[in-house]
Amino acid sequence: MNAQTEQEKLTKEQQLDLLNQYFVSTDEALDMLQISKQSFYSLVNRKKITRVKKGGAVLYFRDEIMTRMSNQVWLRKKYRPFATMNMCTKG
Template identity: 45%
Template sequence: MDKTKAIQLLEKYFLTAEEAATFLGISKQALSSLVKRGKLERVEKGQMSLFFKADLERRKQEQAILRKKYRPYT
């Protein structure tokens, strides 16, 4: 596998912590809290943390449901 193809695969299936926080519309601290509470998993390689896009998409749907339940008037 060449380098370009590997990068394309990474971009297709993973997001960095900063990208994940932006995707979910939360701060990096809130993202870290989700990881600590076991709500999200991350893959670590050295100093880099990566998040599965599928997990983030599932969490985003859960967030929408929770917001409707606990903040029905916003």
């Protein structure tokens, strides 16, 4: 029998902590990446970001969003050099 003891079961708070540790919502991902919904969904549709669906919930892997966020500076320089030049001259 595979029954867990009460000590082995995670509390709801622990479950939410684990969920927050590994996944982000769409709004959280948009805030982290600072991109439009259209750009974000384009990345998802092109399989650059993995979508995880469970019932009505849609989540994204936090580590993928963090990796994308760290690569974003390089990607913006590569694909939008005019935007990075404008940002540098505004200051």
